[in-house]
Amino acid sequence: MLSFQDIIQTLQRYWAEQGCLLWYPYHETVGAGTANPATTLRVLGPEPWKVAYLEPSFRPDDGRYGDNPNRLQMHHQFQVILKPIPENAQELYLGSLVALGIRLEANDVRFVEDNWESPALGAWGLGWEVWLNGMEVSQYTYFQQAGGRPLDPTALELTYGLERIAMALNGVESVWDLPVAAGLTYREVYHRAEVEHCVYNFEVADVDRLRELFRIAEGEADSCLQRGLVVPAHDQVLRCSHAFNQLDSRGAIGVTERAQFFARMRNLSRRVADAYRAQREEAGLPLLKNLPAPRTVCLPPLPQISAPRADLLLEIGVEELPADDVDAALAALGMAVEKLLLDSRLEHRGVRVLGTPRRLAVIASELATCQSDHLEELKGPPLKVARDAAGGWTKAALGFAARAGVDPQALRIESRDGAEYLFADARHVGRSAAEVLSAALPKLVDALPFKKSMRWLCTAVDGERASFDFSRPLRWVVCLLGEQVLPLEIAGVLSGRETRGLRDRGTPRLAIARPSDYEGVLREAGIEPDPAARERDIRAQIAELARGAGGVVRPEHLEALVGEVRQMVERPVAFLGRFEERFLSVPDAVLVTVMKSHQRYFPVTGPDGKLRPCFLGVRNAASGSMEQVVKGNEAVLRARFADASFFFENDCKQRLEEWSSRLSTLAVHEKLGSYAEKVQRLERLCSALASDLGVLQGGEERALLARAAQLAKADMVTRVVTEFSYLAGTMGAVYAARQGEAREVVEAIEDQYKPLPGSDVGPRSMYGLVLGLADRLDKLIGFFALGIRPTGAADPFALRRDALGILLALESRGARLSLRAALRAAGQLLPVPCAESAIEEAAQFVEKRLEVLARERGLRADAVDAAIAASGDDPVRCLEAMRTLAERVASPSWSSLLTAYARCKRIARKESAAPALAKGALREPAELALAAAYETTRAKLGGSAAFADVLEALAGLTAPIDAFFTAVMVMADDPSLRAARLGLVASIAALPDGHADLSRLEGF
Known part of the structure; x- marks a missing residue:
């Protein structure tokens, strides 16, 4: 058993023996050891660097007033940087765990994907979370960029979570029980400060003053950079970062405002990084003397294989x-x-x-x-330059034969493209x-x-x-x-x-x-190399353990995880863990999210459809005792559930109306106001959209819709959603149901985000559809009004996802809506001017997502283009037109239909304003027959015919159209006759209008 102090000393000794410089904690408040200039600055540039140090790290939002057994606003990291990266980097890290007394054969040590980034520092890297029996104890990251600049050489960052490692080594489930040193516990040393910081971070810190602190530090960083003061400028960036974290803990940072803060900090970090590199280059890069010698690799000779x-x-x-x-x-x-x-x-x-x-x-x-040997036909010079006057080969012919590796007698003459050329068959002997x-x-x-x-x-x-x-x-x-x-x-x-x-x-x-x-x-050696065999093994083990626990793993939970889990292990060994029944009072959605998304556990459901107080995990091992592994995973889940329970119980102490009052501190965007203002817009926009859709017209229905809009975003500031952002809507519905809201309101709050990414399950009612459309339309037109649009792969505000959500939600309910009218209605409610050009650009943006969606579904490109050109503003009608066209084009009669229609369309589109149909001026039997057929067809179609009926009607007109063009000249000398005939063909050409532009189809 090692005390907290022993662990720090052990790691210091171990990494000092590996050649690391021992550094010290930084004097500024940092959110992670990465922010210490020993990492974030020293990883820049070509100079080698090996360092190890302890770093107290402050993350205000993680505080729990000292009540949680393993969540703290201030925890300790041990940071290691290795640059350049040694070949045995993982072995060195695992060696450090062994030095701490962690036996690899008795524990499940797992490297789990973690693509890390720090937007404030302009840094990112790839690597893993390192799990010890389900608990994340380290981050292992290959730095690729820092200060917005790529690294060469890249650097390895190891970040040990010391409290978690200490808890595992000492077998305690609460950080407060850890021995820090002889006669001192973690509670005795750190608890009071933890509680006070939480009170300040969550209750006392003034949002306006914090914003001002951020602004002041930003200005000071700029002043330092103008004077070439690199480290002081970096210190100011750290102060910006901490002010941002405190604002976040106060629930004062919205999703879109977050991106703006990150951009400001990232810009400063990039300037600091550039200044630091210039400073080192000016100093002559003195540490290059410690760089390893260049490496060479010599390949041995190729083997001789005698067998065929x-x-x-x-x-x-x-x-x-x-x-x-x-x-x-x-x-x-x-x-x-x-x-x-x-x-x-x-x-x-x-x-x-x-x-x-x-x-x-x-x-x-x-x-x-x-x-195998290979003959290649080679084309040579034209015959006219290949033979001389005597009929012999010229130098050009002989040169071609030499290049082809053939005897001149093997050359042959062949005619190609109206001329005669020399050809040769070159034999390539197989290698x-x-x-x-x-x-x-x-x-x-x-x-x-x-x-x-x-x-x-x-x-x-x-x-x-x-x-x-x-x-x-x-x-x-x-x-x-x-x-x-x-x-x-x-x-x-x-x-x-x-x-x-x-x-x-x-x-x-x-x-x-x-x-x-x-x-x-x-x-x-205990490794199953076949992924399919590993999956079969996992399925069998999971099913058996679940039966033994009196339940099953529901198919949606199994399928969501088994493909990932099979590729996280080389030898799967499933185990059953348990947790206290008291946690079942937390909503299933929260518990399942924690088990699946955070821990990759399979939830167990009983015969009654309710969760059982147990879970199934999969260890990566060929042998060894399971006792420590199971105990560790149970402790991890217990702590996570305690966190979730803490959030949920505190959230339930207030009604959604009270949570809504805090939305005024949560900004959508500095120019688009707060979420409280957005909620007011949603209520008005929902009413307008319901009218446009022709739904929810009654007084009681409108009142329910308004209530849903008023409560729609309240859960965004609750603690559960702050922790698990993907439960937005789900938790709002839970809280709404608990406080007795109507079923329509509860469902609308949850369904506003449907369909979710990767799902085709849409809103259950028009309440959810209207609310979800209002939310997405408000966001989309708001950013387009500000001139903010996705560019290339960059879409920081997820506007493409919102556009797709609009389309899928409308499709799921078969709802007809004009995009431009809806965007215009949303734009009129914005706190900023919304130009007509922004509405048009936003509509075209949604239509582009419609095109992508249709092509991903395998629909013909020309059918997609034709439909969007005519009905893209009405996505449901447009999708119907695409599908109908795709089916009709494959029919045997399509060619004759399109040919007949094209004859009408080509003439009609030449006229700037085609005249109306004037049947009384027509004379010839063929034109009278066509006019009669058209009028009969028009009467049958009515005012809102399905596109399939329109195409069927056009098919019925094919014969009279052909007869018409055979018998009459449309452009007759008589003006009244010419106008009558133009009016007839223009009327026929207009039949698909509002559905599809058939002139865009292949073969038109």
Whole structure:
């Protein structure tokens, strides 16, 4: 058992032995050890840097008045920076855990994806949260950028959560019971200060003065930078950051205002970073003397394979990949190898891919060890310059034969494109598979796509290899052709025949004699390399444990997690954990969110459909006792549930109306007012939209709609939603139901956000539809009125998501609405001027999302274009037109329909103002027949016909249209006759108006 002080000293000794400078906590208030200039400034530039230090870190919003067993507004981090990054970085980190007394074989130590960023510092990186039996105890991050600038070399940041590690080592469930030093507990040393800071952060801190403090610090940072004072400027940025965090803890920062604050701090951080780099360069970069020597990798000779066929194995050994990346990379790897072998003329009997979070493998069975020979037809000079006057070959012909590697007698003459040319068949002798693959496989691996990639090498040490990027660092490569190692070099790693075993077994090296042994060697070492087999195993274990607990895992909970969990482990071992029944008083939505999203646990539901006081987790291990693992995971969930229960109970002490009063401190945007003002706009806009939609017209219905709008955003300032933002609406509905609101109001509050991203479940009633439309339209036109629009991939205010939400919500209820009229109604309520051009741009923006949505559904591009051109302003009608067109175009009669219609449309669109139909001026039988057919059709269609009926009507007019154009000349000399005929064809051409512009279709 180590005291808190012992843990700090142990880590200091360990990292000092690894060559780190011991630094000290910074004199400014910081939210994390990253903000200390020993990290955020020293990671910049090319100079090497290794440092370790303790850092008290302040996060006001995490305070719980000292009542929570593991949530604090001030906690302690131990920070390590390694730059450049050593090859054995993970082993060094795990070694530090062992030094603290954490036995890897008795615990579940897991590296879980965590793509970290600090907007205030303009910094981001890729890496993991490190979990110890379900508890996050460290962040392990490969810094890619700081101060808004990319890093070279990149730096590894290790951040230890000391309180959590100490709790695990001492077997206590409350931070306040930790021994800090002999005779002193954490409560005795830190509790009073924690309580006082919470009172200040949540109750006393004045929002207006905090905003002024932010402004003052921002100005001081600017003054420092103008004088070249880098570190003082950085100190002021830290003061901005802390003022922002305090404002956030007071619930005074809205979603959109948050982005503005971040932009201001990011701009300052970028200027500080640039000034620091310039300062170091001016000093001559003196620490470059400590940079490691450049690294060279020498490839051995290629092996000689005598057998005509041999299996190929390529295994890319990596640090833990994100679960999504494993699936994507395996699919891409399999396709890439198939294509490579086909393009390289290397026959085989099949390609299989296998993988875990730490390895991507592909096996090609019975691969030809040599390419087949290949004849390539080469085109030479024209015959007229290839023969001389005597009929012999000219120098041009002989040169072509030499380049083709053929005897001149083998040249042949062929006619192409009206002229005669020389041709030759050049024979390419097949190269060995070893030669082909040794050159091609590294490029193939380099080209594997990932959502986010990172660099970890150093240009000064690794040269051009430093530009190699991947989802996570490569650490070993196995490449065998038959029983021979195929030499490759990928990102500075030389291929061999040794793979790696499980971490809880010390990551042993495992030799692979031949590709056919690969799976057996891994399974013998406790690793299941087949993702499908791991998933089957997880499903079976989960089902059995759930039955034993008297329940089941509901399909939606199982399917939401099992695909991810299978790619987080190499050997899945499921376990059952329990929690106290008192937590079941917290709404299921909160408990399930904590279990699934935070911990990747499977909730267990009883026969009555209610949650059971237990959960199912999956450990990554081949052996070892489960007691400590289960106990640790239970403690983690208990603490998280205690947090959620604390939030929920406190939220329930106030009615939603009381929470709504705090919306005045939560800004939408500095020019769009507060959320309290937004709620007032929503109430008025809901009324206008209901009228436009022709719904909820009664007095009682309008009163319910108004009530829903008044309470719609109240839960945004509750503690549960502040902690779990994706429960907005869900919790509002829970609180509304608890205080006795009408069912229509409760459902509308929850449904305003539907459909949720990735879901097709829309609002249950028109109340929810109208409220959700009002919310999204207000936001969308508000930002367009300010000139703020998504650009490229940047969409900081998620306006694309809002546009898609408008479309899906309307579609889910089949609701007809004019986008421009709705946006205009919303724009009139804004506190800023809203130009007609902004309304048009916003409408076109939504129409563009409609186009993307339709194409993602596989609808024909020309059908999509045709429908949007005519009815994009009415999304539901437009989607109907797209689907109808897509079906009709595939019918055998479509060509004749479109041809007949096009004859009318082409003539009609030439007229700036086509005359009205004047049947009395028509004379010829064919035109009288067409006019009669049109009038009958028009009468049947009525005023609001479905597009399918319009197209069916056009099909019925095809024959009389053809007869009309055969018998008459539209542009007759007689003006009245010409006008009558133009009026007839224009009337027919106008039939699809408001549905689709058929002139945009292929074949028109």
